[in-house]
Amino acid sequence: MIKIAFPHMGDYHVPANYLLSHVFSNTEVIKAPKITSKTIELGTKYSPEFICTPFKYTLGTMIECLEKGASILIQMGGGCRYGYYAELQEQILKNLGYKCKVINLVVEGQTNLKRINKLLKQIDPKYSKIKALYYSFIALKMVKYMDIVDDYIRENIGFELEKGSFESLKEEMLISFSNVKSYRELYKTYKIYLKKFHKIKVHKPDNRLKIGIIGELYTIMEPFSNYFLEKQLAKHHIEIKRFTNVHYLLFEKSKKYKKYKKYSKDYFIYNMGADASDNIARCKYLCEEDYDGIIHIKSSFCTPEIGAMPIINKIANTYKKPVLFFSFDSATSETGVQTRLEAFYDMLEMRKDK
Amino acid sequence: MNRVGIPRSLFYYYYGDIWKDFFDSLKIPYIISPKTNQDIMSRGINIANDEMCLSLKNYLGHIDYLKDKCDYILVPRISNFKNNNQTCTNFWAAYDIVHNLFPVNILNYNVDLDKRKTLKKGLYKIGKELNQKKLKIKKAYRYAITKEKKKIKKNHIINLNKLNQDKTKILIVGHPYNLYDDMIGSDIIKYLIKNNIEIIYSDKFDSKITNHLSKKISKELYFKYSKDNLGAIVYCQKQIDGIIFISSFPCAPDSLANELAMRKIKLPYLNLVIDDSTSFTGLETRLESFLDMLGGKLND
Numbered sequence: 296m297i298k299i300a301f302p303h304m305g306d307y308h309v310p311a312n313y314l315l316s317h318v319f320s321n322t323e324v325i326k327a328p329k330i331t332s333k334t335i336e337l338g339t340k341y342s343p344e345f346i347c348t349p350f351k352y353t354l355g356t357m358i359e360c361l362e363k364g365a366s367i368l369i370q371m372g373g374g375c376r377y378g379y380y381a382e383l384q385e386q387i388l389k390n391l392g393y394k395c396k397v398i399n400l401v402v403e404g405q406t407n408l409k410r411i412n413k414l415l416k417q418i419d420p421k422y423s424k425i426k427a428l429y430y431s432f433i434a435l436k437m438v439k440y441m442d443i444v445d446d447y448i449r450e451n452i453g454f455e456l457e458k459g460s461f462e463s464l465k466e467e468m469l470i471s472f473s474n475v476k477s478y479r480e481l482y483k484t485y486k487i488y489l490k491k492f493h494k495i496k497v498h499k500p501d502n503r504l505k506i507g508i509i510g511e512l513y514t515i516m517e518p519f520s521n522y523f524l525e526k527q528l529a530k531h532h533i534e535i536k537r538f539t540n541v542h543y544l545l546f547e548k549s550k551k552y553k554k555y556k557k558y559s560k561d562y563f564i565y566n567m568g569a570d571a572s573d574n575i576a577r578c579k580y581l582c583e584e585d586y587d588g589i590i591h592i593k594s595s596f597c598t599p600e601i602g603a604m605p606i607i608n609k610i611a612n613t614y615k616k617p618v619l620f621f622s623f624d625s626a627t628s629e630t631g632v633q634t635r636l637e638a639f640y641d642m643l644e645m646r647k648d649k
Numbered sequence: 650m651n652r653v654g655i656p657r658s659l660f661y662y663y664y665g666d667i668w669k670d671f672f673d674s675l676k677i678p679y680i681i682s683p684k685t686n687q688d689i690m691s692r693g694i695n696i697a698n699d700e701m702c703l704s705l706k707n708y709l710g711h712i713d714y715l716k717d718k719c720d721y722i723l724v725p726r727i728s729n730f731k732n733n734n735q736t737c738t739n740f741w742a743a744y745d746i747v748h749n750l751f752p753v754n755i756l757n758y759n760v761d762l763d764k765r766k767t768l769k770k771g772l773y774k775i776g777k778e779l780n781q782k783k784l785k786i787k788k789a790y791r792y793a794i795t796k797e798k799k800k801i802k803k804n805h806i807i808n809l810n811k812l813n814q815d816k817t818k819i820l821i822v823g824h825p826y827n828l829y830d831d832m833i834g835s836d837i838i839k840y841l842i843k844n845n846i847e848i849i850y851s852d853k854f855d856s857k858i859t860n861h862l863s864k865k866i867s868k869e870l871y872f873k874y875s876k877d878n879l880g881a882i883v884y885c886q887k888q889i890d891g892i893i894f895i896s897s898f899p900c901a902p903d904s905l906a907n908e909l910a911m912r913k914i915k916l917p918y919l920n921l922v923i924d925d926s927t928s929f930t931g932l933e934t935r936l937e938s939f940l941d942m943l944g945g946k947l948n949d
Contacts, residue, residue: 343908344922345899375738376901382869383909390912402733402869563745565726565759568738572745598901601700602742606749622700 299418300325300360301369302353305516306441307541309469314434315369318427319419325365327356330519334359339625341387348594349377349513351625352520354384361393367418372401375569375599377513433478435545440485442540444468447492449537453529454497464491499534504643507536507581509574509607510592511600514623515539521592521623522632531640536586538577539570548573562606568599578607582614587643589616595624617642651779653679653756654719656711659704659743660727662825664768666800667793668723671772674789675781680719682711685832689714694925696750703833703897703925704826705739705746712747721756721779722747725771731762734860734873737902804853812888816847817943820885822878822907823895825852827923834895836929837921840936841893849889851881859884866913867906875906882910891943892918893936917943 299315299322301308308327315324328334330352338355357368372378381399388395398414400406415422444465452461468488475481506528514520516539528535543551552566555576562579563572574591581589591607593600604620611618619639621632655661655668661681672679682689685707693710701709715722726744729735744757756778758771769790776786812818819841821828828834828850841848851859852874859880863870866879882892892914896903911918919939921932 343904346904346908347901376872376905379869379871379905382867383905386909386912399869402871562749565728565741565745567742567745571738571742596700596899596901596904598702599738599742601698602739602746604698604700605746609749 297322297367297418298325298363298365299323299367299369300327300357300363300365302356302360303327303330303517304513304541305518306445306469307438307516309473310434310437310441311369313437313473314430317430318415318422322419325360325363327360328363330356330517335625341391343383345596347376347596347598348520348624349517350380350384352513352517353380354387357384357388357395357397358391358393361388361395366395368395368397370397370399372399375597377569378402433475433481436478437472437481438545439542440481441469441472442542444485444489444492445540446537447489449525449535451495451497451499451534453532453534454499454503456496456498460495461492464488464495502647503532503534504588504640504647505534505536505586506588506590506643507538507577507586508590508592509538509577509581510570510590510621511594511597512539512544512570514592514594514597516541520594521621522627522629524590524592524621524632524636527633527636528640533640536581538573562610567602569597571599571603574600574603575606575610578610578618579614582610582616586616587647588639589618590621590639591618592621592623595622617646651677651721652719653677653779654715654722655679655681656708656715656722656724657682657684658708658711658830659740659826660725662829663727664725667768667772667797670793670796671776671789674792675776675779675785677779677781680715682714685711685830687832690832690925700899702739702900703923704824704830704900705743706925707830707832708743709747709750712751712753716751716753721754722751723756723775724748725757726759726761728759728761728766729763730760730873733871734762734876735871736873737900739901801855805855805858808849808853811847811849812885814847816845817891817940818847818849818889819943820849820851820882820889820892821895822851822882822892822910824874824878824900824903825850827895827897828852833897833923837893837895837932837936840933841940844940846940849881849885851878854881854884856880867909870906870909872902872906875902879906879910882914886914886916889916891939892916893939894918894920896920896922898922898924 301311312324334355335351337358338351342351342354370381378401381397385397400411400414448461448465455461471484475484508515525535555573559576559579562575566572578589589611607618653672689710690707692713693706696709696713697706712722724744724747727736727740748755756775758774759766760768760771772790773786823834838848856877859877862880862883863876865883870876894907896907911920919935
């Protein structure tokens with residue numbers, strides 16, 4: 296029996312797992328172990344010198360999955376060099392002596408059904424296309440609902456009266472999502488849980504701090520790679536706004552790019568690669584709205600974001616808003632991140648009191 | 650009179666000759682920044698973000714040098730050449746970075762073949778902005794392009810001739826804006842020439858030939874300039890004795906493509922990554938031992 300696995304990114308393993316296990320009935324989907332410091336150590340050991348950090352995380356996870364017996368690995372890609380990870384990772388794993396195949400679904404930030412069909416045939420030549428379409432529809436809807444719920448949680452988690460109520464309810468929701476059988480059922484469970492989320496009691500003071508998080512897509516979506524930044528902020532009772540999620544990347548990006556371009560034409564006129572130009576526009580938006588501060592996070596050596604950083608700095612200077620830049624690497628220490636965050640938080644409080 | 654400034658970095662090494670011929674033919678005065686020196690480099694490092702790649706820092710240094718010496722600075726944007734031939738994202742962002750960091754007039758054109766923005770359209774746009782007549786621009790463009798095509802053919806033939814010689818032959822794999830830059834790669838090349846080595850440059854092959862050949866090393870690679878480099882390796886791997894990879898720290902496409910090439914080729918290679926704090930003495934030791942090793946292999 297063929298065993299498939301894929302690297303983690305946030306909670307999105309739930310819809311991915313759902314899709315793969317329903318489409319390929321005679322294969323086993325291996326759940327990748329949670330990312331730990333051992334994973335990143337493994338990844339760093341076998342990665343090239345100056346590669347960006349998502350490569351290390353995904354490579355580490357892949358090795359752990361292969362140890363569990365997986366033979367086919369699935370990798371996604373973005374608009375930058377993320378799209379080229381798969382081939383090099385396959386080569387590295389082969390040199391390490393593993394027998395495996397890495398399937399890359401997105402190349403150059405673009406993909407189409409024809410390409411995906413061709414790739415899926417490598418896993419199972421006789422898979423049912425209708426089934427695949429139906430379940431991918433459900434999985435995509437699941438992603439959408441998860442993102443909506445996540446947005447709500449991010450705005451409110453800092454102000455919950457009973458600690459941990461949002462998190463435990465979310466985990467409950469993800470479990471019931473993974474057990475649905477049809478789209479109707481998914482929709483019903485989503486509605487039920489949305490009501491439950493709205494029922495959780497929160498206390499939002501009027502003078503609360505609001506922070507926008509922008510940055511590179513992997514680091515922003517995988518909580519381990521940003522040292523649980525959102526959780527730390529929630530501890531300080533801060534409302535968080537985040538733009539990037541999978542639903543945005545899949546469906547909204549191309550539409551919104553035109554709007555963004557028009558909105559911030561003083562700062563950029565060309566696409567700067569990956570999410571860089573989106574982030575510039577978001578930075579302008581956050582400055583114009585009543586947000587107190589901006590946090591820009593990226594993995595080290597992320598080329599598009601490095602290009603965007605001087606421009607983000609310029610925007611923040613013109614609007615006189617504080618920006619905090621984080622560049623995460625495998626060697627970043629958690630205490631260092633905490634210290635900088637605390638200083639930033641204190642500074643925001645002081646500005647607010649003025 | 651409108652004077653155009655051309656920074657001698659990044660795009661210059663791909664399009665410099667075309668620009669020079671184009672402006673010469675239109676009789677537009679232009680100034681090219683001098684070869685990179687310590688002053689220009691440190692200017693760039695001061696302006697740029699610490700994590701930017703050395704070549705981009707260098708580029709910003711050149712622009713800083715030019716900013717009050719001319720009326721316009723030529724900063725193109727090169728995005729892609731169709732059929733999975735992207736460039737590095739720094740090339741995409743160069744215009745916007747310069748536009749935001751320097752208060753200068755910029756002459757800009759966009760090469761994006763996926764959206765049908767060609768070099769021809771770009772140069773026409775520049776000519777128009779400098780108030781030239783269309784007929785004159787057409788003539789200048791044709792002049793520049795025919796000269797460029799001849800240059801590519803000539804370089805290719807020179808490289809082929811070099812491959813047939815008896816001396817120790819080393820293929821240098823790197824981007825031209827690193828190889829020929831005085832502060833980045835040219836010391837290495839000088840050292841090799843001094844040691845009587847025949848150098849073959851990966852960027853001087855005809856990219857129409859090498860681009861396809863790169864598929865033998867990497868099927869999914871979509872960075873145009875890395876593709877050309879890997880294609881050059883495939884093209885001449887039977888005739889050369891060793892390969893030296895030169896890249897600037899931290900180059901995005903090279904970090905992946907060169908790594909893959911190193912894992913797949915069966916020739917001796919040396920990987921040199923150059924940082925703003927790299928000293929040539931350190932490089933010299935590594936080059937010396939590499940040449941010794943090649944010599945030992947040849948004597949066997």
